[in-house]
Amino acid sequence: MTSISERRLEQRPPLEKIMDTVFLWAARISALAIAGVLIWIITLVFIQALPAIGQFGLGFLFKSTWNPVRDEYGILTPIYGTIVSSLIALLISVPIGLGVSIVLSEDYLPTQIQRILVFLVELLAAIPSVVYGLWGVFVLIPFLREITPLKGPSMLPAALILSVMILPTISAIARDALINVDIGVRQAAVGLGATRWETILLVILPAASSGIIGGIMLALGRALGETMAVTMLIGNSNQLNVSLFQPSNTISSLLANQFAEASGLQVSALMYAALVLAIITLVVNMLAQIVVTQLQKI
Amino acid sequence: MLSSEDTINQTQAVLNAENVDIYYGDFLALKGIYMEIPKNKVTAFIGPSGCGKSTLLRCYNRLNDLIPVFKLNGKITYHGQNLYDQDVDPVQVRRRIGMVFQKPNPFPKSIYENITFGAKINGFKGDFDQLVEESLRGAALWEEVKDKLKQNGMSISGGQQQRLCIARTIALKPDVILMDEPCAALDPISTLKVEELIHQLKEEYTIIIVTHNMQQAARVADYTGFFNVRVTEEGKRQGYLAEHDLTEVIFQNPKEEATKQYVSGRFG
Amino acid sequence: MTSEFISEQFDPGSLKKNTKDPRTLFGLIMSGIAGTFMVMAIIPLIIILLYLLIQGISSISPSVFIELPPPPMVEGGGFGNALLGTVIMVSIGALISVPIGILAAIFLSEYSGGQIANWIRFATNVLSGVPSIIIGVFAFGAIVLTFKTYSAWAGGFALSILMLPIIIRTTEEALKLVPQEVRQASVGIGANDFQTVLFVVMPAAIPAILTGVTLAIARAAGDTAALLFTALFTQFWPNWENKLAEPTASLAVLVYNFAIVPFKNQQALAWAAAFILVLLVLLTSIISRLATSKRQF
Numbered sequence: 024m025t026s027i028s029e030r031r032l033e034q035r036p037p038l039e040k041i042m043d044t045v046f047l048w049a050a051r052i053s054a055l056a057i058a059g060v061l062i063w064i065i066t067l068v069f070i071q072a073l074p075a076i077g078q079f080g081l082g083f084l085f086k087s088t089w090n091p092v093r094d095e096y097g098i099l100t101p102i103y104g105t106i107v108s109s110l111i112a113l114l115i116s117v118p119i120g121l122g123v124s125i126v127l128s129e130d131y132l133p134t135q136i137q138r139i140l141v142f143l144v145e146l147l148a149a150i151p152s153v154v155y156g157l158w159g160v161f162v163l164i165p166f167l168r169e170i171t172p173l174k175g176p177s178m179l180p181a182a183l184i185l186s187v188m189i190l191p192t193i194s195a196i197a198r199d200a201l202i203n204v205d206i207g208v209r210q211a212a213v214g215l216g217a218t219r220w221e222t223i224l225l226v227i228l229p230a231a232s233s234g235i236i237g238g239i240m241l242a243l244g245r246a247l248g249e250t251m252a253v254t255m256l257i258g259n260s261n262q263l264n265v266s267l268f269q270p271s272n273t274i275s276s277l278l279a280n281q282f283a284e285a286s287g288l289q290v291s292a293l294m295y296a297a298l299v300l301a302i303i304t305l306v307v308n309m310l311a312q313i314v315v316t317q318l319q320k321i
Numbered sequence: 322m323l324s325s326e327d328t329i330n331q332t333q334a335v336l337n338a339e340n341v342d343i344y345y346g347d348f349l350a351l352k353g354i355y356m357e358i359p360k361n362k363v364t365a366f367i368g369p370s371g372c373g374k375s376t377l378l379r380c381y382n383r384l385n386d387l388i389p390v391f392k393l394n395g396k397i398t399y400h401g402q403n404l405y406d407q408d409v410d411p412v413q414v415r416r417r418i419g420m421v422f423q424k425p426n427p428f429p430k431s432i433y434e435n436i437t438f439g440a441k442i443n444g445f446k447g448d449f450d451q452l453v454e455e456s457l458r459g460a461a462l463w464e465e466v467k468d469k470l471k472q473n474g475m476s477i478s479g480g481q482q483q484r485l486c487i488a489r490t491i492a493l494k495p496d497v498i499l500m501d502e503p504c505a506a507l508d509p510i511s512t513l514k515v516e517e518l519i520h521q522l523k524e525e526y527t528i529i530i531v532t533h534n535m536q537q538a539a540r541v542a543d544y545t546g547f548f549n550v551r552v553t554e555e556g557k558r559q560g561y562l563a564e565h566d567l568t569e570v571i572f573q574n575p576k577e578e579a580t581k582q583y584v585s586g587r588f589g
Numbered sequence: 590m591t592s593e594f595i596s597e598q599f600d601p602g603s604l605k606k607n608t609k610d611p612r613t614l615f616g617l618i619m620s621g622i623a624g625t626f627m628v629m630a631i632i633p634l635i636i637i638l639l640y641l642l643i644q645g646i647s648s649i650s651p652s653v654f655i656e657l658p659p660p661p662m663v664e665g666g667g668f669g670n671a672l673l674g675t676v677i678m679v680s681i682g683a684l685i686s687v688p689i690g691i692l693a694a695i696f697l698s699e700y701s702g703g704q705i706a707n708w709i710r711f712a713t714n715v716l717s718g719v720p721s722i723i724i725g726v727f728a729f730g731a732i733v734l735t736f737k738t739y740s741a742w743a744g745g746f747a748l749s750i751l752m753l754p755i756i757i758r759t760t761e762e763a764l765k766l767v768p769q770e771v772r773q774a775s776v777g778i779g780a781n782d783f784q785t786v787l788f789v790v791m792p793a794a795i796p797a798i799l800t801g802v803t804l805a806i807a808r809a810a811g812d813t814a815a816l817l818f819t820a821l822f823t824q825f826w827p828n829w830e831n832k833l834a835e836p837t838a839s840l841a842v843l844v845y846n847f848a849i850v851p852f853k854n855q856q857a858l859a860w861a862a863a864f865i866l867v868l869l870v871l872l873t874s875i876i877s878r879l880a881t882s883k884r885q886f
Contacts, residue, residue, distance in 0.1 A: 207426030
């Protein structure tokens with residue numbers, strides 16, 4: 024018996040061994056390709072941006088001229104617009120998203136209805152950005168013109184649409200964090216005579232805070248880089264306007280508008296702008312990931 | 322069912338279950354409970370798993386309200402007031418009837434804040450430092466943690482956490498303390514400390530303790546209720562109160578055959 | 590029961606609900622606010638879906654699927670070329686990202702539990718947060734500049750990078766759900782590693798993996814920013830003779846282009862195309878819901 028099984032072991036075709044190795048390496052290379060792509064993206068954009076970096080240096084970030092005729096470029100207005108539109112969007116969607124996540128994690132509604140609502144909120148995230156833009160152009164802007172001094176595309180509709188688009192990110196991650204809070208902690212608070220909202224505000228929210236902050240940061244990352252809807256609604260003006268009813272610009276909409284028709288130094292300037300956006304969103308996303316993974320470890 | 326009714330009625334009943342049926346959805350989990358809980362005594366609930374003893378315990382401070390499918394028929398009165406009347410606020414009930422859980426569940430906050438939490442939400446206006454010291458002393462924990470009150474409540478040992486949870490409960494100055502297998506997650510030494518604490522606490526509080534450990538029931542309880550399970554005609558398991566009496570009667574001279582078998586370790 | 594004694598120290602009324610109690614009141618107000626927010630979150634969705642339904646259906650006829658986009662002010666026409674372009678580019682994207690994504694996920698769940706896997710996971714999550722416009726810029730630099738032409742290939746390449754993280758994440762989750770016993774059983778009867786993964790673990794996870802691929806396809810089909818200056822747009826059919834190395838139309842870019850023109854007939858086509866895109870998203874979301882609710886294990 025022993026000799027037979029030994030013979031069988033030896034008989035394993037060498038092809039299978041090779042297959043094993045090939046397969047392992049294919050998997051390994053594919054996995055490393057992910058990190059590779061990330062590095063490739065940054066390197067390529069950086070190299071393409073080099074001429075503009077050499078020409079304008081850091082001053083690029085603080086000038087608001089964008090003049091392809093005289094090849095003078097600065098992205099102060101888009102940076103301002105990117106940050107302001109994202110912050111306004113957060114200002115609106117953080118409280119609403121938290122409210123949604125609380126309603127959908129408490130026992131206010133029957134499970135069936137809760138599940139449908141969770142699905143609907145997730146659907147908000149799945150609708151393509153360009154469809155939000157289309158709707159904003161034909162429905163939101165005309166509506167806002169009725170009730171505000173708004174004349175056309177400007178900061179306000181762009182920020183409003185952004186807030187709708189990032190809401191699901193906040194509410195989904197916050198809801199996960201709230202649900203994952205140990206049931207024992209909730210029972211302890213309730214057992215001590217805390218009302219529902221005392222339990223939520225004093226115990227559950229603090230315990231879930233790192234997940235919630237991670238979700239808000241992911242949403243911020245999404246808002247900073249969001250392109251189509253913003254491009255269609257913000258008006259794409261390089262004039263620095265503080266008023267929310269005036270057109271503005273973001274880095275992503277600058278890219279969307281000008282890239283296809285750009286040439287020469289303008290391409291490099293746009294690459295520089297893309298590099299700035301990439302770095303900002305990468306940093307925000309990495310921080311968010313770190314916060315969220317910290318949460319999962321606990 | 323209460324065979325030594327005279328003995329129990331010599332003290333006052335704080336809590337009184339009258340013909341209580343407990344449902345989860347359509348499922349009748351616990352049927353026909355009549356039970357009086359005497360003041361300033363320790364009452365132990367024992368019985369095999371699934372007999373509903375923990376479920377009943379959580380009815381006394383309406384903690385089962387957190388379970389959507391839970392339903393209770395009958396009356397549980399507290400000093401004569403039915404806790405399940407429409408107009409009773411469960412928040413007020415829980416403030417008077419505190420609870421200690423099976424798994425120690427301190428808040429992820431400092432030891433100090435763990436104690437003051439209940440007092441704060443209930444509008445306590447006195448000296449918080451004094452309250453913290455009193456409560457921790459009351460739970461025999463003060464000497465061990467007095468130098469680390471700012472530390473996270475989750476950072477101390479399991480036994481200390483459980484006593485912190487008891488301290489947190491007595492900080493509210495409740496009337497009754499419900500304990501759901503408070504030593505299940507603790508080592509023998511910590512268990513002993515908590516049991517000693519229970520002895521001290523009954524001077525001031527009425528205590529109900531659910532336990533799987535019969536020696537523990539025998540050691541700490543003045544009265545013991547034995548819950549049993551029967552299988553209904555539809556094949557479902559249904560809990561009921563088999564016998565409720567002085568602890569020594571339950572352990573040495575029970576009326577029911579099932580009780581005798583259970584306390585002698587022959588099933589369960 | 591000596592109730593006389595008890596009534597001296599205990600007032601049953603103190604247990605009663607009191608709507609004027611500030612704590613109760615506070616809870617009611619907060620619940621009201623949270624409920625209002627819930628409604629506010631759903632309203633935009635309903636309005637958008639309603640508009641799409643009304644505008645989209647009224648603009649859709651069989652001819653829109655097969656005809657070319659019309660010039661301004663000319664009735665009729667369709668987005669046949671854009672539909673085909675989207676199908677081509679999403680297919681290219683899937684052909685690149687599905688094998689790489691699945692292999693990467695297999696590496697994460699089957700071959701590595703260590704620090705490298707955590708780094709790859711981290712990179713995957715970060716990649717999924719990279720704005721699609723940046724991916725468009727990248728594909729422009731990597732493909733368009735290299736081959737000196739806008740093409741369906743550049744568009745498909747950009748879409749594949751968008752799809753990768755989605756496929757990796759859903760596949761890894763699907764593989765993790767396959768119980769360890771299944772692997773042990775396979776290894777126990779003498780299967781090689783790749784046999785175990787390919788013939789035992791993968792088949793068990795296939796429904797969930799397909800769901801992930803579907804989600805990735807829906808996401809890619811709706812993405813515009815990655816195509817704006819990789820595939821660009823054209824009024825014409827995809828050119829097979831030129832091996833697709835020409836600007837290629839897509840539904841998403843068509844919506845963008847026709848939304849910002851003042852011509853009613855083109856705007857109507859934008860709504861119709863948007864309706865198709867959202868229908869696709871809706872269908873895939875529902876399918877993925879159904880597929881994941883019926884887990885194999």
